[in-house]
C-alpha cells in the first residue's frame with residue numbers, strides 16, 4: 001500500500017496549494033486533505049477529505065491509522081493579527097496541534113512531519129537586516145511565541161526522541177488562490193485583489209514597512225524540497241530561515257502601477273504596524289541554501305506579472 005500523506009488545515013492559504021501540488025505529484029487518493037470545515041469546495045471535492053479539528057488528538061490519530069498515513073503537514077494555525085485578538089485560542093491551537101503530531105511520530109504511528117514556523121519568531125531585539133539563522137529571538141506576539149516555543153519542541157523531539165520533523169520560518173506568502181487570514185503580511189495579497197477589483201487600496205501598514213515575502217510557487221517548492229532532502233543533510237531541526245524577496249507596500253504598489261497606471265493607494269496603519277515593526281526586513285537563508293540547495297525563482301516583478309495575470313482571469 002502506498003504511504004499516505006495527511007494535510008491538516010488543508011483549506012487555508014498554504015494548505016490549499018500544497019494539497020493540490022501533493023495530489024498532482026503522488027496521486028489524489030494518496031493525499032488526504034483535512035480541515036475543521038469544508039469551506040473550500042473545490043479542494044474538498046478533489047480527493048479524500050476528512051473534517052478534523054487540529055486540537056483533537058483522537059481524530060488525527062484515527063485518520064492516520066485508518067489511511068496508513070506516514071507523513072503529516074500540519075498547516076492549521078492562528079496567525080499574528082488574529083493571535084493578538086484571541087491569545088488563548090492561538091496558544092491552544094498552535095501548541096496542542098503540534099504536540100499531537102509530534103507524539104504520533106514519537107509513537108511511530110507516523111514517520112515524518114512538516115510544521116511551519118515563521119519570521120514571527122523574531123522580535124525588536126533581533127538584527128533587522130539579513131537576520132541570521134541563529135540569533136536573538138524575543139517575539140512580541142502570541143503567534144511568534146507559539147512559533148518560537150514550537151521550534152524548541154521540534155528540535156527536542158528530534159534530538160531526544162528521534163522524530164523526523166522539518167520546518168521553515170516562512171516569510172509573508174503571496175498567492176492568487178486561497179486568501180490568507182489573520183496575518184500581518186496579508187496586505188501584500190489584498191493589494192493585488194483591490195488593484196483589479198477596486199482601483200484603490202487602503203493599506204494597514206505604512207508605505208516604508210519592509211518585510212520578507214515569498215511567492216506561493218516558491219514557498220511550496222521550498223516546502224517539498226525540504227521534505228525530500230536526505231535526513232543527514234539537515235543541520236537545522238528547529239526551523240530554517242527562508243528568503244526570497246523583501247519589499248515595502250510602496251514597492252508593491254509601484255510594481256502594480258506598471259500594469260494598472262490608474263491604481264491608487266492610501267496608508268492608514270493600524271495595530272498591525274507594531275507587529276510589522278518588530279519583524280526583520282530581510283533574512284539570511286544561507287543555511288537552507290547550503291543544506292538543501294534552496295534558491296528562490298520569483299522576484300517582485302515576476303510575481304506581480306503572475307498575480308495580475310491570474311487575478312484578471314479570475315475577476316474579468
Ligand code: AKB
Nearest residue numbers: 079080118183184185
Ligand atoms: C503573518 O503575517 O502572521 C504570517 C507570517 C509572517 O507568519 N503571514
